[in-house]
Amino acid sequence: MTTIEAIGLVRRFHRTTAVDGATLNITAGVTGLLGPNGAGKTTTLRILATVLARDSGSLRMLGRDPSNPADRLEIRRRLGYLPQDPGYQRGFTVFEFVDYIAILKEWTVRRARHDEVRRVLDMVGLSDVRDTKIRKLSGGMRRRVGLAQALIGDPELLILDEPTVGFDPQQRLRFRDMISQAGEGRTVLLSTHLTDDVAAICGRIVVITAGRTVFTGTPSEVAATAAGRVWSSADRDPAADVAWRTEDGRFRNLGTAPDGAHLLTPTLDDGYMLLVGTPGADEVAA
């Protein structure tokens, strides 16, 4: 079943068009939203999180229309959202903050709510610091507090904007495990710059650039878009759009491969790079 069905989403801020006709079809599982800075990922996620209204386009989430107040309320009851820059009230402890959000999510029975808060804090590994003031936590730990509040109530739809920013490698691995579990039977949509995170946990990928969806598919399908366009050479190939030296001392080149080039098996990074970083990327479609 389709969780999010967006067709031609448009959102403008004065003269800037942040989202310019994005089309998404998100189903259960973990979907990664990839795109360069300024591609419109955050604005798209804010629209999907019911924080921003769209200027035009059609949108249905969880079978409802977020522009209708009653539907929007029902969507919010089934939604968990981690913004790119979640703020935290000074003076709240970790437990108090998550408990506060739980109340705002209509967890009104104190005992059940506290059990739920303990559950999500345990999920993100913050049980030991539950009574610590948030202002005393590191950036990565604060990020996990934000994640904990998004997980309250085991929402059907989880929208995470750059969830792994500030995480150390151990925390990222733990996050992958947690999101993989969360993605079973429900929908997780996350944006990130980290393609290895996406490759590890996302069953599907949506690539956005300049506010438009340029590709939707699996990680291997993204990689496949670079087939025949990645090659190896002893020196930097002038024909390459992008090239870098690899472990074996040879150059990995991306672009239009010359005849007789030693072609390599493309990776997700290659496919993504060619989708968003080269002219004509908009013409590539799944």
Place this chain on the structure above:
Amino acid sequence: MTAVIVETQSAIHDYPRIRSVLALSRVEARRMVVHPAYLVAAVYVVTIMGSDLFQATDNNRKTVIETIEMFALFLFAMISIIPASLVATSARRAGAEETLSAVPATPRMRTAAILLGACAPAAIATLAVLISYVLRQDLPPFTDIPELTGAAVASTPLLYLGAAALACAAARWLPWPGVPIVVLVGLVIWVANTHTSHSAAAVLTAPWLAYPDMDDANHIAGYSGLWHLGYLLGLTLLAATAALWRDDARRMTAIGIPIGLFTALAGWAQLP
């Protein structure tokens, strides 16, 4: 970023939402009561009262009465703008508005919870004034401090609720740093000026004044204590309406007009 989704949920009546407001109001009440502004003032009161009690050996009860009334009806009531304002603006100051925009509870519900939460400091202050009222009962009237009337006792919660409502309204309409201080200072100057004006109308219509006839020099004869209470209630409800109006304009306009008329009527009827 501007033009976020504006909530117009007046048509949505849902029991869980009322329970959410009540649960949230308990959190906001705790945040206000333990706010450093109150705690610092409480330490000050205890120090002053302790010092006075240590020096006054012949009339300790009067010292306690005087201290309770001075602080519960004036100092604490005035500074209650600060905790209410800081609680009302905390999400915005922390940059947490976006997180709170994606939850079922609306800004209107959060404002209502703060207004309800302000009942906690109001109840504590009223209890203190009631204790003072009881302590006075078997004593002869004091000549140097104002009489504590039933109307003054009854107005105590309104002083706190009014200040909190004003703070919420300012937070919703003037969301800039320093506004609570400006509101507080403006209120103090307004009230202080009315006491030097020797005008009964100016004194009686000053906002949230428990003691219109504070001393002999400003004694106002013949005003209606009950209508004054009604006037303070009207002001409090008007401030609460202004706080909620931002997110529920249509309904608050419908409620605000009769409240405004009632406040004007009570303000006129209380005059000698």
